[in-house]
Amino acid sequence: MSKHSQQKRIGIVGVPPLAVIRELEAEGATIFDLDEPLVKRDIELASSYLPRVFCAILRTVIINGLSLKLDRIYIDVGPGKCDCALHTATILADILPETTVITTRNQDRNDFGTPLCTSQMPLIDKISAITRSVQSTKPYQDLPACVPTAGFWGVPPRDFSLLSLFPETTHVYGWTRCMENKTPDNQKLEELYNSDIPTVFFAQSFCAKTALARHLANKHPHGLYVDCDVTAGNSAKAKIEAFLELSKPQKRECKGSKPEFCLLSSDLLNS
Numbered sequence: 001m002s003k004h005s006q007q008k009r010i011g012i013v014g015v016p017p018l019a020v021i022r023e024l025e026a027e028g029a030t031i032f033d034l035d036e037p038l039v040k041r042d043i044e045l046a047s048s049y050l051p052r053v054f055c056a057i058l059r060t061v062i063i064n065g066l067s068l069k070l071d072r073i074y075i076d077v078g079p080g081k082c083d084c085a086l087h088t089a090t091i092l093a094d095i096l097p098e099t100t101v102i103t104t105r106n107q108d109r110n111d112f113g114t115p116l117c118t119s120q121m122p123l124i125d126k127i128s129a130i131t132r133s134v135q136s137t138k139p140y141q142d143l144p145a146c147v148p149t150a151g152f153w154g155v156p157p158r159d160f161s162l163l164s165l166f167p168e169t170t171h172v173y174g175w176t177r178c179m180e181n182k183t184p185d186n187q188k189l190e191e192l193y194n195s196d197i198p199t200v201f202f203a204q205s206f207c208a209k210t211a212l213a214r215h216l217a218n219k220h221p222h223g224l225y226v227d228c229d230v231t232a233g234n235s236a237k238a239k240i241e242a243f244l245e246l247s248k249p250q251k252r253e254c255k256g257s258k259p260e261f262c263l264l265s266s267d268l269l270n271s
């Protein structure tokens, strides 16, 4: 049998513990991040197994699981992910008899750092690099932190096109920051934000994190709460665009060394 045919095809959901990733690296497995849209199939196919009114990331996991002929799936279901993933694991185990579904509860406490979150690069590239970093046990290279002009708080969205609206100098917060730090169950880090920069608090529709995202957006002096389902609709995109545009540093009017932000529309804040 060739080396290639022995290579195991492994799906991961969420951030499995580092010990699992280390084992997968040692066995030379091919890893698929099932949280991301990996196959071109209609998400409606998931509706036979999960309600339509359910997190679009986990509906995507079902579509990927049905399509990719995986040997094993490691699905994190503890406080570092969510109960929706726990129930999705039960469903995956029932509908994929050829695949071994293994639940994990990642309580890793070793901080890897978050250089990507504070670096300067297009936000799509930054969050893609963060999601890829979950598949590796290597420490991060140092990257210089940029002066932030905007913040993105939340999980990596199902629809990355949302991220193209943000400037390269956007700092990343929320569960995405916990992902880069390899501590998905880190409430304190997840709740961190920078009140000096206008911040979009994003959550997937039908996720429990919508409550935290909206709460933090209300506490933040320049926060905007947004939730999206399968794709980011025009109205959500227009709202983010307007918010970021209106929150640009107003250097002429505002004195001082730190950039200041003069929001022109309070309507955006509470919608």
Ligand code: SF4
Binding pocket: 055, 056, 057, 058, 081, 082, 083, 084, 085, 155, 204, 206, 207, 208, 209
């Ligand atoms: S977005 Fe929310 S509901 Fe969906 S997988 Fe992540 S934590 Fe779970």
